[in-house]
Amino acid sequence: MQEISGASGQPLSGKTVAVVHAAWHSCGSYQVNVSQIAAYRALGARVLSIAMMDDIVGGPINAxxxxxxxxxxxxxGADRRFYSGAPLSALAGRLLVDGWWRLIHGDQASWLIELARRAPLPDGIESEAIDLIHTNHYFTLPFVETLKRGRRIPVLLETQDIQARQYVLRNKGGFFIPPYATYDDMLAIELDWMRRADINVHLNEEEHRDFQQLLPEARHDLIYPAVPETPRAGGREIIIVASDNYANYLSLRWFLTEVVPLAAGARVGIYGNIDSGVKNRDPELYEAHRALFRGRVEDIGAVYANAGCVLLPTVEGHGLSIKAVEALSCGAPLVATPLAFRGMRVDPTALDNLALAQDAAQFAAFWRAAQDRADRGETPPAESATRRLYEEAFSPQAYARTLARALETLPA
Incomplete structure (x- = not known):
């Protein structure tokens, strides 16, 4: 667990906070959950992690x-961990009608809600006296209602983007049958559940603005996510770090097909499980660039520590990019597209160690320049503009301070 110093006192001393989240790992959302738990512990709380599987689950935790x-x-980093998810027995009830039938038409919003309705309370949770629930994504809220068991417990919902947008993007790469679920259909489900939270917390400027307009009667706060600090970059390798999601696949496809042919032999190592995403969606593209992929590594910090430059070839996606914040944290020079900084209250042109590319040719030129610096043996300085931005806006200390202010006005 990452310790947080500098939080203003411990206003939650003696309280128990349940952090409810999807059972995801090796992705930006998992890092957000880690930081939430660390922040609440820094504020004095005892913290429970409750992981929810976003699918039907069968068998024990060790399978x-x-x-x-x-x-x-x-x-x-939690004091105690719990796990839940819709069991196989749910198929014997109405799940096929209420959820799966809608899913085959692309309605992922309804499917996840129906799974959460059927997720049972984990063994042992009844012994916990919970004072606050910090839940992630609207689709965990049916389970939160079960967890409350009729008690008055304040609920803070962290949205992590408009999920209906993600579903529409994801549906482009799936196989569904008409009539297709629309963005408006899925957004309506999302907003209906969000009304039940006491505070809706949003992670970026765009999301905060949009939800204020879509749900004006609810309370909304903007709190940038805390992203765990990565080691300072001090190496020479040019890197890309990406997890397997459809937006990352589209961005990497652009990089491989449009940028790489213009890069005149500049080198890059692509880290993360995006390799499997490219291989599954476009085997020929994967084979053509197999040598660039390094796969998922256990210690991503070591990758950042050895970096001389981080490439952020982002051309698709919504919400704030966790990988972009990780890149800020390591302090290395960056080559990026403007979309990599979506949702941030920042002028990226003011960062003197960032080269902002407007098209593939410019991205390739900046990449070649970074390769030349690495070949000359130049390594990133200990301090940089991107590192300072991380400390001021996206560090665990900044998150804990902002979260504490939001909780001061939370209804009892």
Whole structure:
């Protein structure tokens, strides 16, 4: 667990906070959950992690997807961990009608809600006296209602983007049958559940503005996510770090097809499980660039520590990019597209160690220049403009301070 110093006192001393989140790992959302837990502990709370599987789950925690999740999340930092998800027995009820039938038409919003309705309370949770629930994504709220068991417990919902946008993007790469679920259909479900939270917390400027307009009667706060600090960059390798989601696939496809042919032999190592995403969606593209992929590594910090430059070839996606914030944290020179800084209250042109590319040719030129610096043996300085931005806006200390202010006005 990452310790947070500098938080203003411990206003939650003696309180128990349940952080409810999707059972995801090796992605930006998992890092957000780690930082939430660390922040609440810094504020004095005892923290429970409650992981929810976003699929039907069968078998014990030490089997199947649960086994992989538990093995990859040993550093989550909670005082006690719980797990839940819709069991296989749910198929014997109305799940096929209420959820799966809608899913095959692309309605992922309804499917996740129906799964959460059927997620049971985990064994042992009844012994916990919970004072606050910090839940992530609207689709965990049916489970939160079960967790409250009719008690008055304040609920803070962290939205992490408009999920209906993600579903529309994800549906482009899936196989569904008409009539197709629309963005408006899925957004309506999302907003209906969000009304039940006491505070809706948003992670970026765009999301905060949009939800204020879509749900004006609710309370909304803007709190940038805390992203765990990465080691300072001090190497010479040019890197890309990306997890397997459809937006990252589209961005990397642009990089491989449009930028790489113009880069005149500049080198890059692509880290993260995006390799499997490219291989599954476009085997020929993967084979053509197999040598660039390094796959998922256990210690991503070591990758950043060895970086001389980080490339952010972002051309798709919504919400604030966690990988972009990680890149800010390491302090290395960056080559990026403007979309990499979506949702941030920042002028990227003011960062003197950032080269902002407007098209593929410019991106390739900046990449070649970074390669020349690496070949000359130049390594990033200990301090940089991007590192300072991280400390001021996206560090765990900044998150804990802003979160504490939001909680001061939370209804009892």
């Amino acid at each position: 199947g997807r649960w086994e992989a999740y538990v093995a990859a999340t040993g550093g989550i």
